[in-house]
Amino acid sequence: MKSVKLTVSAVAIVAASASGALARDQIQSAGSSTVLPYATIVAEAFGENFSFPTPVVESGGSGAGRKKLCEGVGENTIDIANSSSRIKQSDIDTCKANGVNEIMEVRFGYDGIVFASDINGKEFAFTPADIYGAIGANVAKDGKVVANTAKTWADVKADFPAQDILMFIPGTKHGTREVFDTKVIEAGCKATGAYDLFLAAAEGDDKAKEKAAVAQCNTLRTDGTSVDIDGDYTETLSRIDANKNAIGVFGLSFYQNNTDKLRVATMDGVMPSVETIAKGEYPVSRPLYFYVKKAHIGVVPGLQEYIDFFVSDDMAGPNGPLAAYGLVPDPELAKTQEMVKNDVAMGPLN
Amino acid sequence: MTAEATNMPAKARPSLYAIDPRTKRRNAAEKRFRLYGVAAVGFGLLALVVLLSSVLGSGLGAFRQSVLTMQVPLDAAVLDKEGTRDPAAIAKVTTIAYGKLLQDALTAELTEKALLPAGMKPKDVGGMISKEAPAQLRNLVLANPDLIGTTVSFDALANGRIDGFFKGRVTMESAKLDSNVSPEQLELAQAMRDAGLLALKFNPGFIFAPDASELRPEAAGLGVAILGSAYMMLIVLVLSLPIGVAASIYLEEFAPKNRFTDLIEVNIANLAAVPSIVFGILGLAAFINFGGLPQSSSVVGGLVLTLMTLPRIIIPARAALKSVPPSIKDAALGVGASKTQTIFHHVLPLAMPGILTGAIIGLAQALGETAPLLLIGMVAFVRDYPAAPPEGFFDPASAIPVQIYSWTQRADPAFTERASGAIIVLLVFLLVMNSLAVVLRRKFERRW
Numbered sequence: 001m002k003s004v005k006l007t008v009s010a011v012a013i014v015a016a017s018a019s020g021a022l023a024r025d026q027i028q029s030a031g032s033s034t035v036l037p038y039a040t041i042v043a044e045a046f047g048e049n050f051s052f053p054t055p056v057v058e059s060g061g062s063g064a065g066r067k068k069l070c071e072g073v074g075e076n077t078i079d080i081a082n083s084s085s086r087i088k089q090s091d092i093d094t095c096k097a098n099g100v101n102e103i104m105e106v107r108f109g110y111d112g113i114v115f116a117s118d119i120n121g122k123e124f125a126f127t128p129a130d131i132y133g134a135i136g137a138n139v140a141k142d143g144k145v146v147a148n149t150a151k152t153w154a155d156v157k158a159d160f161p162a163q164d165i166l167m168f169i170p171g172t173k174h175g176t177r178e179v180f181d182t183k184v185i186e187a188g189c190k191a192t193g194a195y196d197l198f199l200a201a202a203e204g205d206d207k208a209k210e211k212a213a214v215a216q217c218n219t220l221r222t223d224g225t226s227v228d229i230d231g232d233y234t235e236t237l238s239r240i241d242a243n244k245n246a247i248g249v250f251g252l253s254f255y256q257n258n259t260d261k262l263r264v265a266t267m268d269g270v271m272p273s274v275e276t277i278a279k280g281e282y283p284v285s286r287p288l289y290f291y292v293k294k295a296h297i298g299v300v301p302g303l304q305e306y307i308d309f310f311v312s313d314d315m316a317g318p319n320g321p322l323a324a325y326g327l328v329p330d331p332e333l334a335k336t337q338e339m340v341k342n343d344v345a346m347g348p349l350n
Numbered sequence: 351m352t353a354e355a356t357n358m359p360a361k362a363r364p365s366l367y368a369i370d371p372r373t374k375r376r377n378a379a380e381k382r383f384r385l386y387g388v389a390a391v392g393f394g395l396l397a398l399v400v401l402l403s404s405v406l407g408s409g410l411g412a413f414r415q416s417v418l419t420m421q422v423p424l425d426a427a428v429l430d431k432e433g434t435r436d437p438a439a440i441a442k443v444t445t446i447a448y449g450k451l452l453q454d455a456l457t458a459e460l461t462e463k464a465l466l467p468a469g470m471k472p473k474d475v476g477g478m479i480s481k482e483a484p485a486q487l488r489n490l491v492l493a494n495p496d497l498i499g500t501t502v503s504f505d506a507l508a509n510g511r512i513d514g515f516f517k518g519r520v521t522m523e524s525a526k527l528d529s530n531v532s533p534e535q536l537e538l539a540q541a542m543r544d545a546g547l548l549a550l551k552f553n554p555g556f557i558f559a560p561d562a563s564e565l566r567p568e569a570a571g572l573g574v575a576i577l578g579s580a581y582m583m584l585i586v587l588v589l590s591l592p593i594g595v596a597a598s599i600y601l602e603e604f605a606p607k608n609r610f611t612d613l614i615e616v617n618i619a620n621l622a623a624v625p626s627i628v629f630g631i632l633g634l635a636a637f638i639n640f641g642g643l644p645q646s647s648s649v650v651g652g653l654v655l656t657l658m659t660l661p662r663i664i665i666p667a668r669a670a671l672k673s674v675p676p677s678i679k680d681a682a683l684g685v686g687a688s689k690t691q692t693i694f695h696h697v698l699p700l701a702m703p704g705i706l707t708g709a710i711i712g713l714a715q716a717l718g719e720t721a722p723l724l725l726i727g728m729v730a731f732v733r734d735y736p737a738a739p740p741e742g743f744f745d746p747a748s749a750i751p752v753q754i755y756s757w758t759q760r761a762d763p764a765f766t767e768r769a770s771g772a773i774i775v776l777l778v779f780l781l782v783m784n785s786l787a788v789v790l791r792r793k794f795e796r797r798w
Contacts, residue, residue, distance in 0.1 A: 024644060026734065026746065030727070037761070040563040040731040047733055048485040049444045054733035056646055056746045059756070060724075076642055119527060232759045257564075257761040260524035314446060321481070321565055 024075045027055035027306055031065020031082030032175055033232065034111060034251055035288055038322050039082050042310045045321070050309070052302030057082075062175045066291065069103070070095035073295045079303055081291045084111065084175035089349055102294035105346035106307065106336060108316045110328035112252035112277040113179055113284045116262040118244040122161045124265035128283070130156055132188025134165045135226035137219040140194040145201065148221055168239050168248040169220075171230035179286040180249060181218050187283070189217035237261065252277065253326025277328040278318075285328065294345050304343075311336050405773050411517040412771025415553035415568060416508035418479060418542070422455040424491060426499040435495050448484035448491075449476065452506060465541050467534055478535055480507035482562060482569035507555075508548060510568040510764040512539045516550055519763065556771060560733045561753065567764035570757070572772055574732050578648050578747030579717060579779075581739065585652025586659055586716050591709050593656075594663035595698075598705075601664075602671040603693055622661035629658045630722030638726060645727035646746035648736065654726060655716040662715060666708025670701040703794035710787040714780050720751040728752055750776045 029039060039057045047054025058065075062083040069081035070091055087105065095103060115126055133139055133156040139148045153160035170176040189195045198213035220226045229236045229248075236248040237258060247265070252272055255262055264272060268283055276282040290310070297303050309315060311333060316322050318329045330336060364370055369377070426433065428451060429443055453476030460466040460475065483506035490504075491497055507513075511531035514520035516539075525533045542548040559571030605611045633654035637643045643650050674697045682692040723729060729752050736745035750772060757769040 028645065028727075028746070030730075033759070036731070037564040041565055043731060044563040044566075044733060045445065048488065051441070056730050056732050058646065058727050058730035059759075060729070076638060076645060078645070233761065234759055254761040256529055258763065259529040260520075260527040314444075325565055 025301055026053040027080065027300055027303055028058070028078045029055060029065075029080035029082055029290070030058035030060055030068050030078050031080075031290070032062040032084040032288075033059045034084040034175060035062075035082035035290065037253065037325060038108075038288070038327055039290070041321050041325060042306075042315050045315065046302075046306055046309050050302065050305060052305065055080075055302075055306060061173060066091045067094070069291055069293060070098055070100055072098040073100055073293065077293070079293055079296045079300050080307075083289045083291060084286065085178055086287070086289065087291055087346075087349070092349065100293055100295065102345035104292040104294055104307075104340070104343065106290050106292065106311060106340055107287045107330060108290065108311050108327075108333075108336065109288055109322065109330045110277055110285045111288050111326075112272045112274075112282060112328060113176060113183075113286070114250050114252055114255050114272045115247055115265040115267065116240075116250055116255055117247045117265070118240055119261050119263050121244060121247075121263055122163060123263065124153075124160070124247070125269060126265050126267050127191070128184045128188035128267070129191040130160075130188070131167075131184050132192055132194070132217075133157070135167050135169075135220050136185065136189060136192075136194065136217070137221050138194065138198075138216065140192050140197050143193075143197070145194065145197050163245050165225045166243065166246040167226045168229050168236045168246055169226055170236075170249055171228040173230060175286075176249065176251065179284065183284045183286075185220070186214060186217050251326070252328070256326045274323060274326070274328050278331065287330075288327070294343060297343060307340050308337075311340050405770050405777070407770075408767055409770025409772075409774045411519075411767045412556050412774075413553055414517075414550045415555065416513040416516055416539075416548055417551045418456070418506045418508050418548050420452075420456055420459050420504060420506065420547065421501050422452060422487065422504045423501040424498050425451065429491060429498050430495075435498065437492070437495060440495055440498070441492060443488070445484040445488055448488045449479075449481070452476065452479050452483055452487060452504075455504075459547070460538075460542075463545060463547075465538065465545060465547075467538060470534060470538070474532065474535055475538075477531075478509050478512050478539060480509050480568045481566045482507055507566075507568045508539070510566070510762060512536070512548075513568050514764055515539060516543070517767070519767070556768075557775070560735065561731060561748065561756075562733075563731070564760055564762055564765075567760070567762045567768060570765070570768050572750065572753060572775060574735055575748040575750045575753040575772070576775070577736055577742075578651070578728070578732075579749045581648035581736065581743055581747060582652040582655055582749060583713055583717060584739070585649065585743065586655045586713060587709070589652070589656045590659045590663050590712070594660050594709070595667055595705060597660075598664045598667035598671060599693060599698070602668050603689070603697070618661045618664055622665055625721070626658050626719050627721040627725070629654050630725035632657065633722060634725045644744050644746075646730050646732065647744045648728075648747045649743040650726045651723055651728050651747075651749065652743070654722045655719060658719065658722060659712040659716045662712040663705075663709050666711070667701070667705045670704025670708065671697060673704065674700045700796060703790050707787045707791045710783050710790070714783040714787075717779060717783070718751050718776065720749075720755050723749055723752050729756060731756075750779070 036057060036059045043055040043057050046052070062085050065081035066083055066087055068078050071077045087103070092103070095101070115124070117124065133148075134150060134153065136148055138145050150156050150165060152162045152164055154162040156165070169180060186195075195213055195217055198216040199209055202209040202212035204212070229239065233250050233254040236250065240246050240248050240262070250262070252274070255264055270276050270282045272282045277285045292303070292307055313333070314320055316327065316329060316333060323329050428447055430440055432439060453472055456479060457466065457472045457475045466475070486506070487504060490502070509531070511520050511525075511528065512535065515536050520528070520531065520536070522533050522536060525531050525536050539548060555569065555571045557571060557576070558573045559569060560574045562570040601611065601614065633650060637650045637653050638645055678696050678700065679692055682696045683689070687695065720729075728747070728749055730746065730748065732746045732748045734745070736742035736747045754769050754772045754776065757765045757772065
């Protein structure tokens with residue numbers, strides 16, 4: 001008898017509350033774990049200073065966030081997708097198919113990618129060519145493609161220390177890996193001349209050749225010298241802690257929070273910092289975006305205020321809390337502010 | 351063997367005191383087996399000690415927090431320019447202005463007490479205060495506008511690095527390399543502690559405060575997560591116990607034994623072993639995409655965990671029902687009770703301790719579950735407390751294991767301490783639930 005009563009009351013509670021909670025009053029966003037800290041800092045400050053509820057920020061990855069954004073329009077879909085890489089045409093097509101016709105693209109700053117080793121490790125001054133020479137599967141040697149057999153960094157470049165090569169790089173599901181591949185590995189591949197050799201050896205028309213050569217460039221060693229880390233930077237850090245000879249790939253903000261544990265390497269002779277990345281001197285950086293569903297502006301309370309606040313000088317400006325955490329401010333922030341204020345939807349990808 | 355035995359000459363009967371080699375071997379085997387057992391238990395205990403000492407060692411710090419006590423003049427010229435004390439006008443002053451106010455107040459106080467080292471910038475002094483403090487001060491002023499113009503004694507959280515210094519996480523050596531704190535700041539903090547301006551105090555905020563962003567680990571708490579977990583457990587209990595008990599009574603007492611019920615039985619056993627993430631995928635499809643329930647809400651979490659817990663409640667409930675001796679049923683039926691009366695008056699009360707034990711253990715498992723919540727948007731940064739039930743079931747919420755998971759991923763090392771602290775809280779909850787199950791079983795279970 002008791003159980004019957006309980007069931008009935010349970011059903012009654014659920015039914016009664018379902019009718020009472022229809023309108024969503026807080027902003028919901030999801031996406032990149034790189035953007036997550038920035039989004040939480042803004043959400044927190046927004047909740048403190050405005051009369052709107054604190055927005056909910058979910059992580060899960062850039063791609064997952066964009067997919068959720070494109071699920072449709074309505075209360076059960078998110079308002080903002082955080083992304084550490086630009087939206088893809090396939091995402092836009094999915095959005096269109098589900099009735100999400102207008103998306104605002106907001107670039108709020110840049111993020112640097114740094115190479116760092118244990119704080120007591122040796123000092124390194126890398127170029128993309130060094131990284132490629134260390135972990136590329138095939139390298140150019142005397143005008144021929146040969147399998148990479150370098151064991152120590154001294155094998156890669158004579159003035160490096162004779163320390164075993166071991167690199168912890170972000171796994172393929174990370175947005176960071178994309179930047180690492182294009183800005184470091186492909187750049188290094190081209191600089192060492194391996195790209196031209198791959199191109200010459202490839203078959204088919206020009207486009208197919210190029211594609212094959214890039215794919216060849218991005219083939220990394222599988223003999224344990226380069227290890228994919230699928231977890232977060234905290235995992236890379238603990239791996240380096242356990243293996244002092246290793247070199248890991250981190251986001252600039254993560255490094256800035258752990259400067260007492262990590263020694264950062266220069267790239268092309270430039271020390272990574274908010275300033276050098278803003279000036280464009282440090283080569284490995286990428287823009288950070290968030291994408292707003294325009295149909296929700298004016299419907300979800302506070303959405304317009306939130307995105308205005310996100311790109312305001314108080315937050316994303318050079319003296320704001322985001323820069324203090326490691327965001328590289330966008331030099332064209334004023335333009336972005338204007339665009340966000342007028343709710344300009346993004347045009348087709350170029 | 352037999353040939354050998356028969357060929358052997360008959361031995362004189364050995365003394366009972368002298369142990370023959372075979373008995374010796376058997377005794378040795380028994381001794382060895384006992385040793386294996388002790389070694390196995392010892393290994394388990396050792397693992398427990400290692401786990402507990404590492405969790406307690408790094409997590410207990412989260413329950414104490416460095417707090418700066420200072421006198422803050424609430425300047426009317428800053429907080430209420432027009433002097434109207436209009437709440438809307440006061441609310442326009444942002445936390446940035448309050449941060450400035452706190453920084454000036456601390457600098458003034460340090461100068462007065464002659465603690466301020468020469469050459470230290472006000473910005474570095476302000477950097478020792480948590481970024482949460484301006485928000486707390488602002489809330490205080492908004493709640494009591496009359497305070498404007500007076501000087502209040504205010505307890506501000508210290509910055510996470512300063513706090514880490516007193517907990518041994520940050521040292522002078524690491525501060526030299528750290529871009530977020532300088533040795534001068536640490537020396538000043540030590541001087542302030544000696545002067546009684548800074549103290550390590552019990553930190554109720556860790557239990558009651560909501561999560562905080564990466565810039566203020568010192569303010570992060572478990573409040574929203576504990577509330578979210580409580581809401582979900584309530585939903586799981588209210589749904590899965592009656593459904594589970596009804597299903598097990600039917601299957602055990604009424605259902606005919608045929609291929610179909612066999613199939614159900616196999617499926618229940620199978621579902622109990624299905625990885626929990628599968629239920630998350632199901633929940634996303636059924637409750638959010640199809641049912642239209644809000645994302646990140648505890649109602650969806652509770653429903654998903656109910657699905658996961660059901661088979662884990664049905665199996666022990668059936669075992670408990672089965673263990674009630676048939677003689678009791680027969681006696682009840684014999685004096686003319688109907689089958690339903692027999693079950694509800696006699697079988698169910700006797701099986702209840704076993705059923706409740708199973709339910710509590712099922713709930714404890716659900717409490718520690720993260721994987722299914724990943725997919726329904728509960729692994730999120732949620733800072734606002736959900737409202738009171740039933741509306742609150744539909745508000746976004748977090749959960750304790752989810753909070754642990756997200757804290758371990760953050761860059762600031764202070765969050766490691768928070769994560770371990772949260773593990774302690776979770777372990778306490780689990781310990782309470784599991785001991786309750788043991789007590790119930792001991793107290794009410796009858797053996798025949």
